[in-house]
Amino acid sequence: MNADLKYKLKNIPKLPGCYLWKDKYGKIIYVGKAKNLFNRTHQYFNTTSNNKTTKLVQNIYDVDFIVVKNENESLILENNLIKKHQPKYNVLLKDGSSYPYIVVTNEKNPRIVYTRDLKKFKGKYYGPFASAKSSKYELYNLLLKIFPLRKCNVMKRNKCLYYDMHQCLAPCIKNIKDLEWKQIKNQINDFFNGDTKDIIAKLQKEELELSNNLEFEEAQKKLELINGIKEIQSQQNIIFNSKKNIDVVSFYQQENLLSIVIFSYLNGQLLAKNQQIAEINNENINDVLSNYLMQYYFDSLNKPDLCYINISSSNIKSLTKTTSIEFVSPTKGKFKQILHEGVKNAKQYFSSSYLIYQQKQNLTKKSFEQLKQVLSLDNLSLIHVYDIANLFSANQVGAMIALEDGVFNKNLYRKFIIKDLEATSDYARMQEIIYRQYKRVMQNKEQLPNLIIVDGGIIQINAAIQSLKKINLDKVIRVIGLSKDNHHKTNAIVFPNKKIIKLDKASSLYMYLLNIQEEVHRYAINFFRNKNITSKFKSKLNEIKGLGEKTIKKLMENYDNFANLKKASVQELSQYVSFKIAKKIKEKLNE
Numbered sequence: 001m002n003a004d005l006k007y008k009l010k011n012i013p014k015l016p017g018c019y020l021w022k023d024k025y026g027k028i029i030y031v032g033k034a035k036n037l038f039n040r041t042h043q044y045f046n047t048t049s050n051n052k053t054t055k056l057v058q059n060i061y062d063v064d065f066i067v068v069k070n071e072n073e074s075l076i077l078e079n080n081l082i083k084k085h086q087p088k089y090n091v092l093l094k095d096g097s098s099y100p101y102i103v104v105t106n107e108k109n110p111r112i113v114y115t116r117d118l119k120k121f122k123g124k125y126y127g128p129f130a131s132a133k134s135s136k137y138e139l140y141n142l143l144l145k146i147f148p149l150r151k152c153n154v155m156k157r158n159k160c161l162y163y164d165m166h167q168c169l170a171p172c173i174k175n176i177k178d179l180e181w182k183q184i185k186n187q188i189n190d191f192f193n194g195d196t197k198d199i200i201a202k203l204q205k206e207e208l209e210l211s212n213n214l215e216f217e218e219a220q221k222k223l224e225l226i227n228g229i230k231e232i233q234s235q236q237n238i239i240f241n242s243k244k245n246i247d248v249v250s251f252y253q254q255e256n257l258l259s260i261v262i263f264s265y266l267n268g269q270l271l272a273k274n275q276q277i278a279e280i281n282n283e284n285i286n287d288v289l290s291n292y293l294m295q296y297y298f299d300s301l302n303k304p305d306l307c308y309i310n311i312s313s314s315n316i317k318s319l320t321k322t323t324s325i326e327f328v329s330p331t332k333g334k335f336k337q338i339l340h341e342g343v344k345n346a347k348q349y350f351s352s353s354y355l356i357y358q359q360k361q362n363l364t365k366k367s368f369e370q371l372k373q374v375l376s377l378d379n380l381s382l383i384h385v386y387d388i389a390n391l392f393s394a395n396q397v398g399a400m401i402a403l404e405d406g407v408f409n410k411n412l413y414r415k416f417i418i419k420d421l422e423a424t425s426d427y428a429r430m431q432e433i434i435y436r437q438y439k440r441v442m443q444n445k446e447q448l449p450n451l452i453i454v455d456g457g458i459i460q461i462n463a464a465i466q467s468l469k470k471i472n473l474d475k476v477i478r479v480i481g482l483s484k485d486n487h488h489k490t491n492a493i494v495f496p497n498k499k500i501i502k503l504d505k506a507s508s509l510y511m512y513l514l515n516i517q518e519e520v521h522r523y524a525i526n527f528f529r530n531k532n533i534t535s536k537f538k539s540k541l542n543e544i545k546g547l548g549e550k551t552i553k554k555l556m557e558n559y560d561n562f563a564n565l566k567k568a569s570v571q572e573l574s575q576y577v578s579f580k581i582a583k584k585i586k587e588k589l590n591e
Helices: 003-010 037-046 051-059 071-085 136-146 178-192 197-212 216-233 285-298 313-323 334-375 426-444 458-470 508-542 549-558 562-567 579-589
Strands: 017-022 028-034 062-067 101-105 112-115 123-126 246-254 257-266 269-279 306-308 326-328 382-391 394-404 414-417 451-455 478-484 490-494 500-502
Touching: 003 037, 003 062, 003 334, 017 037, 017 071, 028 037, 028 051, 028 071, 037 051, 037 062, 062 269, 062 334, 071 269, 101 136, 112 136, 123 178, 136 178, 136 216, 197 216, 246 285, 246 334, 257 285, 257 334, 269 285, 269 334, 285 313, 306 334, 313 326, 334 508, 382 426, 382 508, 394 426, 394 508, 414 426, 426 458, 451 458, 451 508, 458 478, 478 508, 490 508, 508 549, 508 579, 562 579
Parallel strands: 246 306, 306 326, 382 451, 451 478
Antiparallel strands: 017 028, 017 062, 101 112, 101 123, 246 257, 257 269, 382 394, 394 414, 478 490, 490 500
16 A cells, blocks of 8 residues: 555545545546445455455555535435446446436326436426435335325326325316416425424324334334435435536635635536645635636636635636636525535545645655756746657647746646648757747747756757747747657756756656656647547548538537547437438448
8 A cells, every 4th residue: 555545544534425446547446435434445455355355455546535414425426426437346336227216297287206217207306315214115105195196197087096085186087276286396395395394293103103002013114204204304415406517616724725625516416526735825715716716627628507616706706707607606505515515525635635735745846946956047937848749740739838936837838730841850840839939928028937948858959049049038048958768768957058967767856857748748749639630530521421510520529539439329420410421420430
């Protein structure tokens, strides 16, 4: 067990929730639920078990967790997370099965229906009911007895026994006004919102009478029903009816550190939790959160429609305008409760991750100071790092990442499409993107970097310096390169005068520079791949007669690459195009 995992497990809360085991690549390999997260997660390492669990434990490298209010919520959340991530060691709940709901239908003569299918009926859904304590079906039967809605699936012509038992208004023989149905629906809604005092009192009286008559089995059923009703009264924050994608942002502050947790709901289901620890440094907490969220949503492909957060009204307006997401500060109701749950999670995340965060921060600061000393630079407030990506001169691109005070700032990252088609070498490509970037920076009067780092040796360094000379910046900005050895591993810092400083691979400075190099390489390669895939994808589809630009754009939005498109059936593709064109697409991609 690695040190980070040991620390997280030591500080995991003794509360109900879901835990997510991850492998060394950060992939979720198992999702589980627990009444006590601390006890359950430690059991994996303290006891011997079957072969499957032994293999799971051997692959555990990291853990994440989400704290919830009760067992019912943990069951629902576990279901959602397993369906989303399909972890390799989870067997159950992958097949799309779901927990039951109780529905009051929107039919002219409404019914109360018990279902596991969210799409089968039009009406108001209550649930889901996951906990065993809910006594789901018994509760459904109780509602049928209490509320006199229609019982038959198909309307009969004559009254039935339910009418004589006063459990149905009998729309089959009487004209029931909409107002009567509306009153009953409101009563059912009140029941699920906690107005159950009279019903519970009646059931408790019946339970006592049965116990006095020594009818313990029937008395137990009444008790289970009472517990089920009480369980419903504790509202569930894991799922709700909504067609909007919603984020809920909560936070916890300790001294100059802020722990932020973002719950992401897709169609009313909690499917993700993102978390971060940020430094405040005597800043206004409203401004820190606003800046963080602007960065968080800046490049996001999955922006929510709505985001709940408790910050000042001026920051709410600013975020809504800047991000095109509707930000709201809830004052009561379900989302206020979810915010409270989020605070609990933010606090627990702070406790479990604080030491790791501090170690990483201290290591970054130490490495950054070492870089200053090696370069004899007192001021390194802004660093720009460059890389080129191309394959046989096709779809040539460049990328730049930025570090402010030694820390990545993704808002300043830039992508470049190489415009000079005659640029056949990395030297020429580097010259182009450096010249374009700083000509633009000078025109817009933006901040210049103190240092430029290029991926490569003296050739790339000279290319950068030649471009800087054209705009009189070669004496203003320092340039260095990071060279690689024969195994394509970073091994040295290269200076314009050809001086080389070999890096100790055991040093923190080496790890810091390697991390920088990997980040710019990742950014460049991802841009190259996306551009390359998009280009090939589009050209292939353009060959199909009858397929227009708008439809191609739709297909490109829904299928990231050829592999995903090839997997799609003709029936699936026919949702976007005609069946005839769908067949042509399949034939073209199978060539």
